Amino acid sequence: MRNGDVKLREYAEMVHGAAIYRDGVEALLDSSSREDIAKMLKIFYAATGLAGEAGEVANKVKKILRDNGGIVDDEIRRKVLGELGGVAWYLNATAEEFDLRIEDVLNYNYDQLMDRQARNVLKGDGDDR
Template sequence: MYPTLGLVNEAGEVAGKVKKIFRDRQGVITDADRQALTLELGDVLWYLSELCTRLEIRLEDVAEHNIAKLADRASRGVLGGDGDLR
């Protein structure tokens, strides 16, 4: 449970930083923003990796399956919309 909560928390921190970039600077991303986002995304990556480790799922498999899923959706013209089974 811990890595799942950590993942959600860190993803929220990324979203908060991006929100403030759009709210305060109309979406203009500075080098300082990139540095801060790099640190937060590193935390997201660590928790995702830890969750995969505990679930005995290879992170590489997650990435490969996602790339294949998105390529399939793109080829069928269903990237937009809702639901996992598009």
């Protein structure tokens, strides 16, 4: 643990050293086929699109409190609907890039939640509860 404020250059150097994803990128480029690289880029595009759309939903919800006094009206509902449509599109695209059907995702999640409910572990955190 540090004692005192971190300097900007020191922080940048630490980040550079911890950026191990760069090795993964180099390994992908050095030893993968064009098809493998294309597959990874498709997954990257779909997954980052999903994250972006989910962020846009969160931003709309934030603005309900900040700009609309916590009131959900028809205009806000319409805007959130549009963003949720983007989430649905990218969720489906991400599933497809992993050779999954959206039904597979929903069935897996349903079974997982029913199991957690049966074991009384809906509360808490962690993937393996």
